[in-house]
Amino acid sequence: MTPLTTLTSRTITLPEPNIDTDQIMPARFLTMTTRDGLGKHAFHDWRYDADGQETDHFLNSDEAKSRSVIVGGHNFGCGSSREHAPWGLADYGIRVVISSEIADIFRTNALKNGVLPIVIDPRAHQWLLDHPGEEVTVDLESRELRIGGNGGTWAFDVDDFSRHCLMQGVDEMGYLASNAEAIAKFEARRGRP
Amino acid sequence: MTPSPAAQSLFDKVWASHVVTPESASNPAVLYIDLHLIHEVTSPQAFTELEQRGLPVRRPDRTLATIDHSTPTLINADGTRPFVTAQAERQVEQLIANATTHDIPLHGWDSPSRGIVHVMGPELGAVQPGMTIVCGDSHTATHGAFGCLAFGIGTTQVGHVLATQCLLMRKPKSMAIHVNGDLGTGVTPKDVILHIIAQIGVGGGTGHTIEYRGNVFEEMSMEGRMTVCNMSIEAGARAGMIAPDQTTFDWLRDRPMLPDTDYDQLCETWRNLRSDPNCTYDREVIIDAADIRPMLTYGTHPGHGVAIDALIPAPKDASDQKSLDYMQVQAGASMQGLHVDRVFIGSCTNSRIEDMREAARILSQGRVPDTVTAIVVPGSEAVKLQAEAEGLHDLITASGAEWREPGCSMCIAMNGDLAAPGELVVSTSNRNFAGRQGPGARTVLASPAMAAAAAISGKIVDVRNFA
Numbered sequence: 317m318t319p320l321t322t323l324t325s326r327t328i329t330l331p332e333p334n335i336d337t338d339q340i341m342p343a344r345f346l347t348m349t350t351r352d353g354l355g356k357h358a359f360h361d362w363r364y365d366a367d368g369q370e371t372d373h374f375l376n377s378d379e380a381k382s383r384s385v386i387v388g389g390h391n392f393g394c395g396s397s398r399e400h401a402p403w404g405l406a407d408y409g410i411r412v413v414i415s416s417e418i419a420d421i422f423r424t425n426a427l428k429n430g431v432l433p434i435v436i437d438p439r440a441h442q443w444l445l446d447h448p449g450e451e452v453t454v455d456l457e458s459r460e461l462r463i464g465g466n467g468g469t470w471a472f473d474v475d476d477f478s479r480h481c482l483m484q485g486v487d488e489m490g491y492l493a494s495n496a497e498a499i500a501k502f503e504a505r506r507g508r509p
Numbered sequence: 510m511t512p513s514p515a516a517q518s519l520f521d522k523v524w525a526s527h528v529v530t531p532e533s534a535s536n537p538a539v540l541y542i543d544l545h546l547i548h549e550v551t552s553p554q555a556f557t558e559l560e561q562r563g564l565p566v567r568r569p570d571r572t573l574a575t576i577d578h579s580t581p582t583l584i585n586a587d588g589t590r591p592f593v594t595a596q597a598e599r600q601v602e603q604l605i606a607n608a609t610t611h612d613i614p615l616h617g618w619d620s621p622s623r624g625i626v627h628v629m630g631p632e633l634g635a636v637q638p639g640m641t642i643v644c645g646d647s648h649t650a651t652h653g654a655f656g657c658l659a660f661g662i663g664t665t666q667v668g669h670v671l672a673t674q675c676l677l678m679r680k681p682k683s684m685a686i687h688v689n690g691d692l693g694t695g696v697t698p699k700d701v702i703l704h705i706i707a708q709i710g711v712g713g714g715t716g717h718t719i720e721y722r723g724n725v726f727e728e729m730s731m732e733g734r735m736t737v738c739n740m741s742i743e744a745g746a747r748a749g750m751i752a753p754d755q756t757t758f759d760w761l762r763d764r765p766m767l768p769d770t771d772y773d774q775l776c777e778t779w780r781n782l783r784s785d786p787n788c789t790y791d792r793e794v795i796i797d798a799a800d801i802r803p804m805l806t807y808g809t810h811p812g813h814g815v816a817i818d819a820l821i822p823a824p825k826d827a828s829d830q831k832s833l834d835y836m837q838v839q840a841g842a843s844m845q846g847l848h849v850d851r852v853f854i855g856s857c858t859n860s861r862i863e864d865m866r867e868a869a870r871i872l873s874q875g876r877v878p879d880t881v882t883a884i885v886v887p888g889s890e891a892v893k894l895q896a897e898a899e900g901l902h903d904l905i906t907a908s909g910a911e912w913r914e915p916g917c918s919m920c921i922a923m924n925g926d927l928a929a930p931g932e933l934v935v936s937t938s939n940r941n942f943a944g945r946q947g948p949g950a951r952t953v954l955a956s957p958a959m960a961a962a963a964a965i966s967g968k969i970v971d972v973r974n975f976a
Contacts, residue, residue: 332828334711334810338942343923347579347596349553349603351664361944366930389828391712394745394810395942396921397647398551399663417712420681420747421647425663475679476535487665489562492673495530495539499675502529502541 317430319485322455323411325384328375329448335388336395337422341404354400355407385412385452387444393422402426412454414461416441427478428487436461440470456483516785519752520683520718523658527641529675537677543640544571545670546626549604550578551645555668556607564672566611571674573635574608574615576601577625579924582886582913593925624889624915627651627739627857632891634764638753638779643670648857648939650741654734656753656782658718661742681747682791684717688725690798695973698733699859699937699956701725702740703804707814709794714746717792720784721751725798731760732863739858740939743811752783803972805955807844808832809943815844817959817971835943836951844969850932852883852964856920859937859957860888862895867957869901871975875965877909883964884911884926886918910964922946935963
């Protein structure tokens with residue numbers, strides 16, 4: 317994973333609430349057995365019509381493809397546990413998703429793939445929705461979101477462990493594996509199986 | 510963190526008994542997983558990851574595999590299966606190969622137990638009270654019906670559990686939903702959970718584990734409890750739980766994967782899996798059972814629920830209006846009378862034997878008109894066999910509905926069972942998101958009885974008009 321420390325980008329604004337993972341990655345793209353190349357299917361049914369032709373959705377523009385921050389409506393990422401959703405976003409070029417609420421499983425999956433989910437104060441969220449495309453700087457070191465155009469500076473929460481993994485570009489398997497002795501003891505205490 | 514109070518909830522108890530390493534300010538807890546269910550869609554990349562790292566599967570005996578999502582629900586005349594794409598077939602073959610390589614018990618094509626992962630697990634008795642259970646599938650919450658802490662995970666976490674039998678996790682908050690009183694005529698467990706989601710909203714349970722409490726759940730069958738817990742995620746809660754009781758113990762008795770110990774003694778230990786009196790929750794919701802009526806959805810998320818005899822509510826914002834426009838319905842109108850193109854009875858929410866009985870009971874009162882395609886998809890080979898032993902399939906096919914092979918089918922619509930753009934589907938599944946059952950398809954969620962009533966009426970009707 318590519319480390320994430322600070323990042324400055326204009327935003328892609330998707331203001332609708334409850335954007336579910338079926339919108340982010342429709343189920344018919346889930347039959348693949350690798351995780352590569354899903355970016356072209358991200359938000360597929362918004363970006364392509366029934367004949368497979370590109371729509372005029374902003375996500376199809378070169379401008380959007382140069383941006384790495386999505387501001388989504390409330391309860392972003394609800395629904396299915398498919399990790400194909402953050403795989404698709406990451407492959408499209410997204411590193412940060414900002415909303416006033418982000419669904420639990422999507423949030424967990426995003427963090428595993430170098431995508432930072434930021435749940436921000438509702439006032440900052442509304443400001444971002446009202447100012448689509450504003451430039452923002454995400455500073456993971458100081459846990460701050462700095463919004464251009466006088467949108468202000470806002471603190472966000474990210475737990476120490478996830479922050480460490482994102483900033484170092486490391487995954488969690490190493491830490492889990494380092495618990496091997498504790499896991500073995502736990503199993504022995506409970507008795508197998 | 511505040512010190513844990515003496516009185517513990519069911520969730521507190523199951524969580525505490527599975528902590529390998531407690532959480533701290535800097536690190537999440539290491540949580541032990543008793544049972545890991547896997548299927549073809551969310552596991553292949555996890556196996557690849559393990560192989561790249563040279564890691565074995567730590568506890569194949571605590572892992573259980575089946576094929577359900579990409580599997581066809583029809584069989585060709587020559588016995589082959591009509592996969593929607595070659596890639597779907599490869600995905601199923603990959604799961605079979607991975608299970609074989611890693612000695613993971615698999616219920617594949619030749620197993621009389623194969624089924625939707627959340628139908629099969631309980632039927633085998635692999636699911637037992639007090640367990641922690643995960644699966645790369647958000648409807649894993651189903652198993653909370655047995656007093657388990659069960660939740661969906663992503664593929665990276667599937668890899669973590671395969672390699673270490675553990676997950677890194679911070680303890681979610683707790684929520685109790687109390688439903689007391691008498692349920693009215695025609696009100697099923699599906700209506701109870703659709704009512705709850707309409708009340709608390711699609712994000713109402715985010716960050717929480719729900720415990721369902723009250724006489725309504727105590728009096729509910731295991732099938733009903735599974736339907737309720739299954740849809741916890743549709744309110745944003747990863748897990749939903751119901752305390753195990755005699756109903757649970759009677760249902761599980763003699764299941765093949767139970768431990769080889771005295772069953773009654775086992776039940777005695779399971780009886781401790783209840784919330785202590787005076788335990789506290791981060792949030793409590795109280796619902797009067799008498800307020801619940803047969804429900805269906807009118808919009809594009811499961812929180813868009815309305816009683817069959819109520820009118821579609823006014824949109825709260827532009828997004829709600831967009832949902833109404835997508836569904837081609839109007840605020841202030843009734844859902845009754847809407848023309849129906851397809852009916853789907855199945856999914857991990859509603860494909861168990863009780864659901865099949867309900868469907869057959871209503872379908873046998875009429876005939877599916879030519880304008881409607883209705884399919885009934887049992888949740889497992891065991892459900893199929895039982896339904897056929899009871900003659901339900903004859904009632905179902907005599908009505909003009911199709912009787913299919915077990916699988917997820919039109920719930921996720923990735924096996925080729927799907928609706929055409931614009932078609933209206935009354936579905937017993939769990940999600941009515943735009944395009945969920947095919948691009949442009951319009952989904953109305955309802956109970957098996959309501960769906961069957963719609964099938965023979967060719968339109969949405971009040972199930973209470975049937976015997």
